[in-house]
Amino acid sequence: MDYAFQTRGLVKRFGPTVALAGIDLAARPGTVLAVLGPNGAGKTTAIRILATLLRPDAGEAMVGGLDVVRRAGEVRRLIGLTGQYASLDEDLTGRENLVLIARLLDLPRSRIASTADELLDRFGLSDHAGRRVSAYSGGMRRRLDLAASMVGDPRVIFLDEPTTGLDPGRREDLWRTIRSLAADGRSVLLTTQYLEEADALADDIVVIDEGHVIAMGTPAELKQSVGGGHAVVVRPADPAQTRVVTKVLMAAAGREPDRLAGGVVTVPVSGSRALTDVVLGLDAAGVDVAELSLRLPSLDEVYFALTGHHRTGDDGKETVE
Amino acid sequence: MNPWTPGARTARQIFALAGRNLTKVRRNPGLFLDTLFMPITFLLLFVYLFGGAVAGSSRDYLRYLFPGILVMTTVLAGLTATGLSINRDIKKGIFDRFRSLPIARSAPLLGSVLADSARYLVTLATLFVVSFLMGFRVETEVLAALAACGVAVVLGFALSWVTVLAGVAIKEEAIVQTIAFLGIFPLAFGTTMVAPAATMPGWLRAWIDVNPVTQAVEAVRGLLLGGPVAAPLTATLLWSAALLVVLLPASVAVYRRRV
Numbered sequence: 001m002d003y004a005f006q007t008r009g010l011v012k013r014f015g016p017t018v019a020l021a022g023i024d025l026a027a028r029p030g031t032v033l034a035v036l037g038p039n040g041a042g043k044t045t046a047i048r049i050l051a052t053l054l055r056p057d058a059g060e061a062m063v064g065g066l067d068v069v070r071r072a073g074e075v076r077r078l079i080g081l082t083g084q085y086a087s088l089d090e091d092l093t094g095r096e097n098l099v100l101i102a103r104l105l106d107l108p109r110s111r112i113a114s115t116a117d118e119l120l121d122r123f124g125l126s127d128h129a130g131r132r133v134s135a136y137s138g139g140m141r142r143r144l145d146l147a148a149s150m151v152g153d154p155r156v157i158f159l160d161e162p163t164t165g166l167d168p169g170r171r172e173d174l175w176r177t178i179r180s181l182a183a184d185g186r187s188v189l190l191t192t193q194y195l196e197e198a199d200a201l202a203d204d205i206v207v208i209d210e211g212h213v214i215a216m217g218t219p220a221e222l223k224q225s226v227g228g229g230h231a232v233v234v235r236p237a238d239p240a241q242t243r244v245v246t247k248v249l250m251a252a253a254g255r256e257p258d259r260l261a262g263g264v265v266t267v268p269v270s271g272s273r274a275l276t277d278v279v280l281g282l283d284a285a286g287v288d289v290a291e292l293s294l295r296l297p298s299l300d301e302v303y304f305a306l307t308g309h310h311r312t313g314d315d316g317k318e319t320v321e
Numbered sequence: 322m323n324p325w326t327p328g329a330r331t332a333r334q335i336f337a338l339a340g341r342n343l344t345k346v347r348r349n350p351g352l353f354l355d356t357l358f359m360p361i362t363f364l365l366l367f368v369y370l371f372g373g374a375v376a377g378s379s380r381d382y383l384r385y386l387f388p389g390i391l392v393m394t395t396v397l398a399g400l401t402a403t404g405l406s407i408n409r410d411i412k413k414g415i416f417d418r419f420r421s422l423p424i425a426r427s428a429p430l431l432g433s434v435l436a437d438s439a440r441y442l443v444t445l446a447t448l449f450v451v452s453f454l455m456g457f458r459v460e461t462e463v464l465a466a467l468a469a470c471g472v473a474v475v476l477g478f479a480l481s482w483v484t485v486l487a488g489v490a491i492k493e494e495a496i497v498q499t500i501a502f503l504g505i506f507p508l509a510f511g512t513t514m515v516a517p518a519a520t521m522p523g524w525l526r527a528w529i530d531v532n533p534v535t536q537a538v539e540a541v542r543g544l545l546l547g548g549p550v551a552a553p554l555t556a557t558l559l560w561s562a563a564l565l566v567v568l569l570p571a572s573v574a575v576y577r578r579r580v
Contacts, residue, residue: 051421077425087418091345103337104424106330132348148418 004156004187005050006027009059012045019045021211022059025189027204029155031180032188034202036195036302042211043191044084047160050189051081063156079151084160087145088133094144095120095129119147123177139170146177157181159190163197175200196296199223206281207302216304223297224270225306231268232278235291239263248281258304268297268305331425338432339439342406346440356402356444360394363452367515368455375516380456384572387452388542388556389514391469395441395477396509396534400501403437404484408497411489427573430485438478445470460546469544472557476537479561480508482568487574513540533560 006026011021020042027033035043048054049061052072061068061210063075081087088097098116107115120129123143133141140161149157159178163171178201182188192198198205199219207215207222215222232253235243242263249257249267252274269275275294282289297305346352364386372382401479407430410416419429449466487500511528512535518526529535539553 053417053420073423076421079421081418081421083414083417085414087414089341089345089415090343090413093349096341096344100341101418101422104334104419104422104428106333152422265574 003027005063006191007059007061010046010049010056010061011058012049013057018211023208023213025151025206027187027189029187030185032182032190032201034198034205035191035208036198036205037208038193041208044160045182047158047189047191051079052076078155079156080152080154082145082149082159082162087143088148090134091132093132094125095131097133097144097148098151105152115151115205117151123147139166140168142174156187159188161191195302230294231266232275233264233266233293233295233296234289235264236290237290241287244285244287248285249278252277252281331428332425334428335431335435338429339436342433342436343439352445356398357447359397360390360448364390367478383455383457386515387457388545389512391445391448391536392473392534392537393509393514394444394539395473396480397505398441399477399481400484402506403434403481404497404501407433407485408488408494411416426577430572430576434478434481434485437481438474441477442470446475461544465544469541472537472540475561476557479564482564482572486568486572489572508532508534514538533557536560
């Protein structure tokens with residue numbers, strides 16, 4: 001078995017909508033693969049096919065060398081799934097949710113309670129074990145959902161946008177948890193809308209849009225392709241100077257900057273000189289700067305750099321079922 | 322490595338999932354009130370408003386009506402509650418979790434229906450108490466009364482698969498609800514529950530004769546008050562078996578394919 005999971009030419013249509021137009025994914029055992037893309041890109045569809053919840057229309061998907069359609073029963077023994085919407089029972093307590101899954105997975109009676117308690121402890125939920133899930137916060141639900149997918153000790157874990165809707169502090173907590181899963185030698189498929197998240201967690205990143213793979217590589221390679229990893233963001237005090245700022249950024253970065261709303265201009269930069277060049281250039285041009293920052297490019301900027309155009313139809317396209 | 326045969330494992334999964342449903346019911350006692358509200362309202366309304374006019378006295382009418390109310394209770398609960406709760410479960414994503422686990426495809430559905438059947442027993446017991454207070458007395462023996470409850474639960478269990486099938490096949494809860502309610506009126510009320518068929522028009526009598534709920538009403542009446550039992554009991558059990566044989570595999574097949 002060369003790959004923990006892989007897909008070849010995976011196609012899925014929902015009526016006239018093409019959710020996946022031939023997707024190739026592959027992850028070596030013990031690595032984290034991030035699938036990065038906007039809403040509606042096909043991320044959830046790909047994960048649902050790999051998790052045996054959907055049948056592909058064409059192409060193939062394998063987990064642990066087993067075809068997910070023909071040998072679905074065996075695949076289910078290898079995988080754990082944490083969906084975009086927490087797959088928990090709201091009326092049960094956190095502990096009861098885990099015990100239910102342990103019973104369904106036929107854990108020996110003697111190990112059901114200890115498994116549930118260990119997972120609650122590991123995911124920082126021991127203090128809330130006896131509370132109903134309906135009283136859990138968003139972050140607690142995500143952690144319980146992760147714990148639930150770990151009950152069967154799966155070798156391959158599918159995480160569909162695990163941090164969407166979490167505040168930044170909680171997100172870092174969850175990142176630590178996800179890293180610890182991969183550190184145990186498990187393989188992880190993670191979907192996300194944030195380059196930052198893919199960068200923080202993944203060994204490899206596949207960028208998909210409208211059912212197509214538009215880029216793939218290690219985080220370093222991908223960031224290189226969008227200019228070395230950072231973006232300079234400049235907002236002049238006087239919006240009329242936006243044009244001047246654009247020229248300065250063009251000269252410093254050697255590529256066309258992107259003008260955003262509110263007079264903000266941004267461009268991916270490479271090399272340690274770029275920021276200095278920008279500051280000197282702005283000073284020489286006599287621009288009064290209201291805001292100047294250096295940050296990781298957003299998904300939107302990655303798309304702009306990869307495709308040369310902005311994404312359209314930002315929201316509301318994700319096909320869940 | 323695993324001492325359990327596939328059949329025993331499936332049974333364990335079904336019981337684990339039924340336990341989950343019963344815990345939910347225990348935590349939302351309002352669900353019981355839902356299933357009790359209609360039958361108790363009917364008992365009070367029919368017995369005290371019409372009883373005297375229809376049967377000469379409230380007490381005589383209670384004697385006629387109560388067996389039918391028992392059956393109506395499980396039929397209503399089966400047709401409304403079970404499929405709707407499955408429909409809600411599927412939307413909440415917990416069924417995604419179940420479907421991604423290496424468990425029998427039928428287990429979540431059977432678990433839900435089994436738990437609901439257990440719930441009916443509690444509902445029926447409550448109805449016996451209410452009717453006792455109103456003056457109803459079982460005229461046979463305890464075993465026969467228990468058998469009567471069994472008949473009502475078996476038919477409710479079988480009919481609940483109508484809504485389960487609708488619940489797994491249709492996304493919109495409102496449509497499932499409509500289907501359940503469309504089924505309720507002819508099935509639950511087109512029977513000899515409130516009055517003997519002899520007084521009704523011919524077309525209605527024809528329907529009442531084929532309606533499996535009528536057979537169950539007559540069987541329960543016989544079991545509680547004495548009278549012919551064998552023929553309506555056999556008909557009820559055959560109907561229930563036929564419904565299960567068709568609807569159960571169909572529901573599991575649709576659920577398996579549901580995307």
